[in-house]
Amino acid sequence: MKMPSFAVTGRKLLPLIGIIVVFGVIAVITTILGIPLLDRIMTIMFINLIMVLGLQMFMGNSGLLSFAHVGFMGIGAYASALFSIPVAAKAMSLPALYPALAGIEMGFFPAMMCGALIAAAFAAIVGYPLMRLSDTASAIASFALLVIVHVVLSQWSAITNGPRTLFGLLKYTDLWTAVTWALIILVVAFLFKESSLGMKLRASRDNVHAASAIGINVVRARWLAFTISAFVCGMSGALWAHFITSFQPGAFYMTQTFIVLTMLIVGGPRTVTGTAIGVLLVTIATEGLRAMENSFSVSGVLPFETVGMTEILLAILLIFMLAFRPGGLVQTIELGARRRVRAAAIDTSEAELSRKA
Amino acid sequence: MDGVLQFILNSLSLGSVYALFALGLIMVFGILKLVNFAYGELIMVAGYTWFVLQGTLLPLVVVVLVAIVVAAFTSVVTERVAFRPVRSNSMNAMLITSFAVSTLLQNSALVFVSPRARAVDVPVFFHTNINLGGVQISVSNVVVILVSTLTLIGLLVLMQKTRLGITLRAAADDFRMLQLLGVRADQVIVSAFAISGVLAGIAGFLWISRIGSVSPTVGMAPLLIALIAIVVGGMNSLSGAIVGGFFLGTLTIALQLLLPQDMLAFRDAVIFAVVILVLVFRPQGIVKGRFATERIG
């Protein structure tokens, strides 16, 4: 294996710059058009981009599957809301809130940071032992973690309002808040991948034993990535919460996990550009399908309910991708960086195969 | 005394359904090392088959048999269409595929049948009690225990005495070697999915007759239960699944009696925390077997 150089060279930056330009242009066009629906769709897309990039930082580099990250998004959303909901509204929003917390009121940025920190701290505490597991066990454990977060969010009524809708948040997030943070996180995810931590993780992804043999503390590297990525997902949760302003714990469960995973897998979890493209494409597909769904259900041409059609088609798309292009659209080399080396992707899947045998 | 007997019966009844859930999940896991997240949807499919057929004049036994066949068929179709093409890819690809299949089936039920829960006609006598030597026993408990016991015995005979059973056990031990003996992988895997589907069908009938209705997400709870049971019981053997199922069934009934109401809400969180602890500290589960998980560090 050729060791990539540690310095981020100019050529390596090209794909990043390209993707930033693409998303920047999308944001500008959305602003110019000024269509509220498009504005909403794009804002959510940029928030999802942050969420999926957070997941990519861990999953793409370490090769471990995580179902837990949408849970971190949920923690970020609820925790930031707890800090940002105006004191006056708190009695309504969270009638059972502990008195000690009832007096807290922060601006959006500190609230978001607190939310993200809490998500990261939670991930750091529960995540450490999980990083020792690999493959199936870690996937099950992360799934268990998602369920735990969901149960706690929907039962801890004092601070989440339980399974009922939490409302009273101020709408701090607009398109450009989301865009700004998404572009920042794009850069962060890219630098993270090229950092020495990212390099160690990718080495462990390709061969755990070889990585340990050359002195990489795999557990530690995974743990750091898990924590950092939980922070990013927590941020996306805070942004989302202050855009939507009223929501329920169900927003951070299976459906969102499915959508986030689809975005990541379709685009290509190993590359930042792939991840970004996956978010874009799946958003376009989803929104296109939803529009059709709505027009069908309004016109009544189809003899059945059409809500859920989008998920069906997305699931089929995901299964196709996994069968025929499991590394995603942009597999291992960032889009636009010189040439694609497909062999590398094939080698890894072979290694995984022989490991399974 | 009556209370103790009632507790035992309830635990046995719930535990045996849980054991069937777990067995269905472990059938596929043992061979492909795949946790099939779409397993719960097989139970849902069985439930909807029941719902669709209850308007007809078919006797319940026939309806249930058809439901079991439909669940098994669905299981085999998912293998053929979704899992087989990704089998040579990474474990992650398989897991995500099963997640996608789960979403696909759930939303299909939502779109093509109904987003709301639909009631199934559970026979009235299920809810009556019979008097056995002075003890009141609900008919549904008797049915559940009877059906599960028969299923367990049937499965045991199949796995221990038949050529297919031996092949399946061998595949769980060393699939590569089995193929070197001329056994085709596809055949073994399809059989495992079929058996998994049959178990889902039977357990699904018992579960849905317990809760009385079917909805697109009705499979979620059984999946989670099966997952907990196989992790806690041990993922390397069928007996692990059975032990895990009964253990979880008993624990559930016990917690229902012991935990105060406001704590009960967090029961699932506690149980899943136990799952994580088991994965980390005793990955082989209660029933020790070979290590299923590779650990590093």
Place this chain on the structure above:
Amino acid sequence: MSLLELSNVHVRYGAITALKGLDLRVEQGELVALVGSNGAGKTTTLSAIAGVHKASTGSIVFDGKPIHAKRSADIARRGIALVPEDRGIFPSLTIEENLRLGSYLVRDKKTVADELDRVFDRFPILKERAGQGAGTLSGGEQQQLAIARALLSQPRLLMLDEPSLGLSPTLVDRMFEIIQQLHEEGVTILLVEQNVTRALALANRAYVLTTGSLTASGTPQEIMDSIDITAAYLGGVQVAGTEG
């Protein structure tokens, strides 16, 4: 026409090329030895023939038909049996169940019963313990079970990967006796060994493999004669072989 013929076979594990253009053939009824030090690619050769790892280039022809693109189950169905290095015992099955899987491909019940009797005659220990879990067997017994199981499929080519590995000296003797016997009964055998002297003593022909390529081939005598080229290497192997 040879029973088995490999031409220019390459096998890669990711970046490592474990076999670099191997040519090898086995005639009907022959006992061919494939020797070489640890990591030379012997196991890889057998895996490639059995279809466990696919050759990236080259061809493997068995009985006149190419098999390199076939799946391992289908290769087994054509009559190639592999006793792998790790023996591939199913530990949670009984000895008898392990053996039953050996005759998975044999349809005729009578043949299965007859073959089982013959195998039990040859390996009495397996008969004694037929109902016990295979996981309880010792290393030597596992090796016997693995060979017995392979024989039950009535293979046209039996491939043994280091059958003497990890056995006590007396068991090693016994193992080579069994191999000799099978050969005399007409079983075609491809034998992989690190115990070069013992293997060459039995073989009709032999190949010496060094890091993925052949360095010598021919009759055992010819191999011995070329000892000046490979002396140092064979010496090392012999030491390794006798340690086991």
